[in-house]
Amino acid sequence: MTAALGAIGPRSAAAPKEHSSSSLIRIYLVEAKYELYKLLRLPAFVIPSLGFPMMFYALFGLLLPTKGAGVDIAKYLMATYGAFGVIGIALFSLGVGVASERGQGWLAVKRASPMPVSAYFFGKFAMALCFSGLLVVLLCLMGAIFGHVRMPASQWLMLGLVEMLGGIPFCAAGIAVAYLVGPNSAPAIVNAFYLPSAFLSGLFIPAEMLPSFLRGFAQFLPPYHLARLALTAIGIEPMSKLPIHIGALALFAVLFTTLAVIAFRRDEGKTYG
């Protein structure tokens, strides 16, 4: 009877703490480390997440004529391909990655261990941040060396910071997708959102070059606002619009996080893993 009560009652005072803070930090770091190892060795992840944005930037930002619509294309696309890459890393590592590990039962194996599920998400998140940082640095090097982009140090730093942090709402969107759909449909759903919205948001070619009816549509897409924030950081987008973009991205962040939490909770106790 006491056993039965223990299962449903509040945690008794005598019970050990779930995790001491030092062991929690250790678990978080272990997760992040091996998440990074795992994906660094996976060409199917590295090539699309780092290679594609760099290749597109080289083609459209560096090789084609660098003047258009009155903007420095090399500088402009350096920022927008950064946003493109960061979004892709978030959606694919968290969305497709979690959906697959959940669907294949690997997450259940980890959850049967004392690993807190927060550590699992932290590992994915930390890895996405590392890859995002790496991609932004690589794109900036390409821009500086081959595109002759020159900016004050503060703008380089701001660009890196905006793009890395700007990936967070998309990490939440990834988790929502992973818990709402099965492992087989996750890649299709992510791609169906990712590529069209990246195009419409002006990540491939400057939004100013898109027909006006498409530009109006872009306002409703989260990648658009991340790109505009990145362009604000490097002085292309006027500062006056900063509150709009921050507000819009924050709104999407809240929306995606809520969706992710609802989807995750719905899954708990049902399939769990």
Next chain:
Amino acid sequence: MTSHPETVANLDHATKHYGKFVALRDVSLDVLRGEVLSLLGPNGAGKTTSVKLMLGLSSPTTGKATLFGGDPRKAANRRRVGAMLQVGKVPETLKVREHIDQFRGYYPSPLPVDDVLELGGLEGIEDKKFGELSGGQRQRVLFALALCGDPELLFLDEPTLGFDVEVRRAFWKQIRAYVSRGRTVLLTTHYLEEADALADRIVVIDKGSIVADGTPDEIKGRVSGRRVRCVTRIAENEIKAMPGVTGVVIEGDRMEIMTSVAEPLVRQLLARDASLSGLEVTSVGLEDAFLSLIDKEHAA
């Protein structure tokens, strides 16, 4: 109280629905400290569901599941168990040693790496990536990961599913080596031979309900029987009325008779038909026994 072995995991009138499908129907089960308990049943019997409930990976629709008398989802309880589950895909780019290091990282005082490698039989392949391993080796890695925390209670969910006999027997040796350390094991399998080889107690489960519970000998005893084959002119109906006969199957000109005891039946057969030939008496195989047990329970 001390005479009762401690219950380390339990299901208390647990029922689990997946939509309209009832995976488990009012199942009560105690896993006692120190025993090797085998949950035996065909595919879809509710074995994996039982394990998932006791591990807190899934919640019962009604009833309760406990681990060490408490909530299976609590880290303090999960530190005391290890679980080898059925997995579709394991990250393939991590090396065996890295997988082990990662899982050891989840526990405050894990087993030393060398012990884990030895218990899993992974010496020599520790620096291979998971994707480079054979099926048997992969399964041993999953077994080793379950041992990283030096668990008091080990869950093995269909550990040898799809293996050939040799690999399976080699794996049994590994499991026995762990069991010899005095630990508790809950093993699910649909091979009676496996349950018989490893378990102290067998709980037979089918269609979400427990149909039998006993030592391997008791379980086998409940279904022990003989199969008598012969070529005879005696009519099927007449044979069915003979002592102990539980079933008759006609295979061409041969007759296959299932009986609880062979000797009185054979005596009668020979007395009734002097021209009877091709007489053969065999014991019923374990797998047949197991199947007949399940059929019997459902017919009852």
